[in-house]
Amino acid sequence: MYTVADLKKGLKIILDGDPYLVVAFDFVKPGKGQALYRTKMRNMINGSLLDRTYRSGESFEPASLEERTMEYLYKEGNHYTFMDQQTYEQVVMEEDAMGDAKNYLLENLKVEVMLFGEKAIGISLPNFVNLRVTETEQWAKGDTSGNDSKPATVETGYVLRVPPFIEEGELIVIDTRTGDYSTRVKG
Amino acid sequence: MKSNALWLRAKCIKAVREFFWSRGFLEVETPLLIPANAPEEYINPLIVSPTSQLQTSPELCMKRLLSEGHQKLFQICHCWRSHERGSRHLQEFTMLEWYRSNADYEALMTDCEELLRHVALSSLPEGATFRRNGHSITPFEPWQRITVQDAFERFSHGSVWECLEKGLYEEILTSAVEPGLATFHTPVFLLDYPAELAALSRLKAENPRLAERFELYVGGLELANGFSELTDPEEQRRRFIEANRQRSKNGEVALPIPEPFLTSLAAMPPSAGIALGIDRLIMLTAGTDSIDEVVAFTPEDL
Numbered sequence: 001m002y003t004v005a006d007l008k009k010g011l012k013i014i015l016d017g018d019p020y021l022v023v024a025f026d027f028v029k030p031g032k033g034q035a036l037y038r039t040k041m042r043n044m045i046n047g048s049l050l051d052r053t054y055r056s057g058e059s060f061e062p063a064s065l066e067e068r069t070m071e072y073l074y075k076e077g078n079h080y081t082f083m084d085q086q087t088y089e090q091v092v093m094e095e096d097a098m099g100d101a102k103n104y105l106l107e108n109l110k111v112e113v114m115l116f117g118e119k120a121i122g123i124s125l126p127n128f129v130n131l132r133v134t135e136t137e138q139w140a141k142g143d144t145s146g147n148d149s150k151p152a153t154v155e156t157g158y159v160l161r162v163p164p165f166i167e168e169g170e171l172i173v174i175d176t177r178t179g180d181y182s183t184r185v186k187g
Numbered sequence: 188m189k190s191n192a193l194w195l196r197a198k199c200i201k202a203v204r205e206f207f208w209s210r211g212f213l214e215v216e217t218p219l220l221i222p223a224n225a226p227e228e229y230i231n232p233l234i235v236s237p238t239s240q241l242q243t244s245p246e247l248c249m250k251r252l253l254s255e256g257h258q259k260l261f262q263i264c265h266c267w268r269s270h271e272r273g274s275r276h277l278q279e280f281t282m283l284e285w286y287r288s289n290a291d292y293e294a295l296m297t298d299c300e301e302l303l304r305h306v307a308l309s310s311l312p313e314g315a316t317f318r319r320n321g322h323s324i325t326p327f328e329p330w331q332r333i334t335v336q337d338a339f340e341r342f343s344h345g346s347v348w349e350c351l352e353k354g355l356y357e358e359i360l361t362s363a364v365e366p367g368l369a370t371f372h373t374p375v376f377l378l379d380y381p382a383e384l385a386a387l388s389r390l391k392a393e394n395p396r397l398a399e400r401f402e403l404y405v406g407g408l409e410l411a412n413g414f415s416e417l418t419d420p421e422e423q424r425r426r427f428i429e430a431n432r433q434r435s436k437n438g439e440v441a442l443p444i445p446e447p448f449l450t451s452l453a454a455m456p457p458s459a460g461i462a463l464g465i466d467r468l469i470m471l472t473a474g475t476d477s478i479d480e481v482v483a484f485t486p487e488d489l
Contacts, residue, residue, distance in 0.1 A: 005270050027273025027274075027276055028361050029229070029273075029276065029357075030357050030360045030365070030409065031402050032227065032230070032386070033356065033360070033384070034228075034229050034357045035270075035271070036357055036358065036361060057437065
């Protein structure tokens with residue numbers, strides 16, 4: 001258990017059953033008065049922010065979170081299944097918790113899955129992923145309209161802007177932090 | 188490297204010394220390691236051994252000097268308060284205390300006004316003011332005064348008595364009253380505290396629910412705490428015992444009673460004393476909101 005004296009930025013605790021990350025902390029103590037511990041915390045499942053003030057004597061359960069490398073297996077309905085290749089243990093994550101990550105998930109992609117107990121609460125991807133373009137308009141040679149990009153759909157169904165010279169069937173690199181086209185994979 | 192902050196620190200401390208020396212105050216040094224501090228409900232001393240603790244304030248020794256007949260005293264020293272660490276707190280910090288015999292808290296408020304003007308003139312560039320959260324606070328215009336009762340009504344639309352009853356005093360003070368005091372462009376005295384918040388001070392003759400205690404706020408930052416001293420040893424003993432009773436209730440250890448202090452208190456003339464946080468004064472001078480910026484090393488640096 002943590003006490004109020006352990007509170008600091010970066011601490012992870014459990015509150016009402018959810019894991020929270022302390023993102024801001026200050027110790028406040030008016031002259032001769034009782035100490036207050038002001039915190040701002042982020043819910044690590046849904047991202048919402050919470051302000052809480054604690055007093056001496058209160059205690060907290062540490063949130064034990066574990067990050068494990070897992071392989072993405074498949075999607076069923078709005079559930080995504082990942083597997084730990086060492087233990088063959090599988091975890092399922094709901095689409096809501098995936099955020100933008102679902103745009104880049106191809107079977108067998110290795111990702112870091114954040115586990116809170118048994119529950120997968122988030123994933124982090126490699127900064128760059130390679131995905132194949134499945135649909136995009138042909139570039140008309142001599143097009144003078146001045147457009148320097150066009151929409152393209154990749155094999156995960158994600159749609160992004162790419163340069164006009166990209167053709168269907170080509171492999172492109174996408175920056176998962178911004179969701180933008182990065183470069184073309186030569187070959 | 189914090190070279191600007193350290194120069195400013197040295198200048199402020201020099202200015203404080205000059206101020207008290209020029210007014211005939213005796214600068215004293217009293218032991219930092221003592222057998223007993225004044226037991227207070229919410230102040231935890233660093234206990235070194237069963238018979239020694241580091242001082243949380245030089246108060247008791249300085250009052251004993253008043254009992255011996257000294258009339259105007261000051262001291263700049265380190266104090267320790269266990270587990271206090273935040274943007275305005277260090278477990279080990281620098282305190283200025285001064286005492287006047289045959290005076291009450293009014294005299295201390297006048298001292299505060301003159302001291303801050305002297306510090307501003309000696310350590311700030313010409314025309315500069317104290318700063319906090321980007322606001323300027325000038326000590327050169329008439330300072331404001333507001334009673335604790337009025338401040339709670341004005342800034343929280345509630346009564347301080349009600350807040351005390353519901354255990355919300357600290358919460359409302361720090362979330363509503365202090366931000367309210369931060370809007371003043373001069374320093375402000377918050378005064379006449381409920382008696383239960385003033386363990387070592389004299390009660391007001393015309394209203395014993397209130398104590399002759401004040402806090403000096405500059406830009407919403409609590410800078411100093413002063414009061415007319417309680418001189419009745421029996422009443423003081425009762426308050427120490429009550430503080431220990433509350434501590435036990437809160438799950439904190441009861442603290443030893445400083446007997447030699449209580450004995451000497453009978454001989455102490457009516458007096459007034461005040462404690463001012465030197466680190467915070469330097470924060471205001473430097474215009475920084477973090478105490479870390481004005482000390483050579485924080486505990487985390489060591």
